[in-house]
Amino acid sequence: MSQSVLYDAPGPRARRRSQIISIVSALLIAAGLAWLIFTLAAPRVTAGGSTQTGLFDPSRWDIFLDLATWRAIWRGVLATLQMAAVAAVLAMIIGVLFSFGRTARSAWVRVPTSVLLEFFRGMPVLLMMLFVLLVFSTGSYWAGVTALAVYNGALIGEILRAGIRSLPRGQAEAGLAIGLTPVATRFRIEFPQAFRQMLPIIIAQMVVLLKDTALAYIVGYSELLRIVVNNLSNFYGNRYFFSLFFVVLLVYLVINLALSWIARFVARRTGSRSVTGIADGGDESKS
Template identity: 45%
Template sequence: MSSVLYDAPGPLARRRETIGSVVGAIVLAGAIAGAIWYAAGNGVFAADHWDVLYDPPKGQSAGAVWSSMVVRGLGATLRAAALAAPLALVLGLVLAMMRTSHLAWLRVPAIGIIEVFRGLPVLLMMYFGLIGMGLDTYLAVAFGLTVYNMAVISEILRSGLAALPKGQTEAALALGLTRWQTLIIVQLPQAVRIMLPSLIAQLIVLLKDSSLGFIVGYPELLQSIKNNASYFGNDYYVALFTVGFVLFLAVNLSLSALARRVQRRTPGARQVVVAPAANGTGPAV
């Protein structure tokens, strides 16, 4: 292992690292064991905290519990994301085209829309849909996700357009293509391609943010965990939460893996330094 910080280690350093690693591993394992022991002392691992997942009390079937979480809960989460993601992509594309236009009456409103929606919390946008526009919770959640992510996606596309070599546009214009044709045929296909990893990362953010629906009362995964826990008893929170946590991690990590795969397969994607977007989007937060 070599990095900025240290060379490939020699024999003495290797021995020291081995000792350090073993000691560190023991300390870490000890801390984890202590946590588990402490949790077990609170009865967290007892069967009566977990049987909701395979043999629930109150005469319910395990299938009903699982379907309430996976089918209805996770399903609702994914449904909100599935409505918002394509809308955000299309509107983001339109905004990016307006933003890079040389016509001021197209460019200026686009800048305003992008800057405002990027600087506001998604939750506030959801409340805007709910209270301000009188939408139901599903549409309010999708609305909040759409307006925020379209602003971010348009900035991603814009930095993709900015990263293209100037010669591409010049050559297209020299061939006699109009500005519009240049954008559609030459610039955008390349920009979308080099920004594909960032776009997928942003879709992961969108999916994560759909859990904000819990706060505005949209019956998604977290809400189904809470409902189950209030029906079967608070003791089951650990088991139910673990399932929800694993579901979220599984979906998001597989999307992250997809993003990495796409990045490896896209020629030129690595050379482009994805500049942290100027206003408050930056890394996928």
């Protein structure tokens, strides 16, 4: 049990005070949630004068008893994951290329790569998607994949470069000393170590990529949000809008939290020993 260095182990008075604050905040949160739930559950009168049922009314949730709904949700999950997977693979390749370009010996390679990197990193992904969609007139799928791959590739390139830079100089020198060419040194000595060291950050970037696939909704790709919320609520009726949105939110949270958890697990396994910081006391942040 690692106690934070910022404060003493609480004595009886501090413990009581902390308990009181805990109870009060728990009550406040419970009250807030209760208010929210009651507001949501209350039937409301629309501008037209007709009464709508509350949001927890069974008539708003009965489509989830239908297997077809779940099949549609599964299709949406697959569409999102497929885009994320393809974009992730391409982003890795682009990232490796960028990191080599950035660390090249010749300024003729290094400088243009840096300019290109700045350009890609400074632009919104959404604008890039629109760019690909309109200029290269691909479908919305490839617009999304390309923009995500290029943008995240630029970021992964920077991450890998930082990884290569953080290696001890002796690694590259030893490689050169035993007669490897500079390229072979980079590929066989430096790169594997940099990749290994940066793996947790790269996985964290993949979570960002997966989240950003939702942007493809805006350029019209049928991913989770569009298939479930737009298409299904058009099909079954608008009263399911809220429930469908809620389910999509939940699906995204489950997928992303699982990936984040994997990233943390990998970070602990690869043992890039993160020193416990000042703020990491307490019980919940053991990672």
